[in-house]
Amino acid sequence: MENLPIEGFASSPLKAIEQKIKESISSEEKSVSFSNILGDLVQQVNALDKSTGQSIEKLIAGEADNIHQVMIAAEEASLTFSLMMEIRNKLIEAYQEIMRMQI
16 A cells, blocks of 8 residues: 555635735736635535545545545535635624614
8 A cells, every 4th residue: 555645735725715815905906806706715615525526436436545535635625615604604694794783
């Protein structure tokens, strides 16, 4: 059995979002809207989930030998989805708080 190093979370959707936010702050000419950032987050979480599903299918079919990488990918997808749901919950709370404000 071959010992492979554990891959980092460099492809994490959060790093991509962080990069987009930094780019939008640093360049005034580009207009990156909040909805675009959230839309990209949802798309990246969905892509990560599909990728994890494919790797699980390969493991079940006997095409993948490294169960550790499959489990790490599954946990990364789970954590990313949980983070996205927490962001959604905070946004809903903020919206509700704004709606309760009296003008």
